[in-house]
Amino acid sequence: MHQAGGINLTEHEDSCVVYGMPRAAVNLGVVDKLVKLDQMPKALLEALAELPK
DSSP: OTTTTOOOEEEOGGGOSOOHHHHHHHHHTOOSEEEOGGGHHHHHHHHHHHSOO
């Protein structure tokens, strides 16, 4: 997804119950933004607004 130009949002470690999959994505270097869970809806809307129309 990242290589195709997609935006990758991943839950921040501070709000994760289990940080396994988000950590793997961060370690791969394919995360564009770390977002705490309570901020994810806002971050998703912002990311959608940035997509080319």
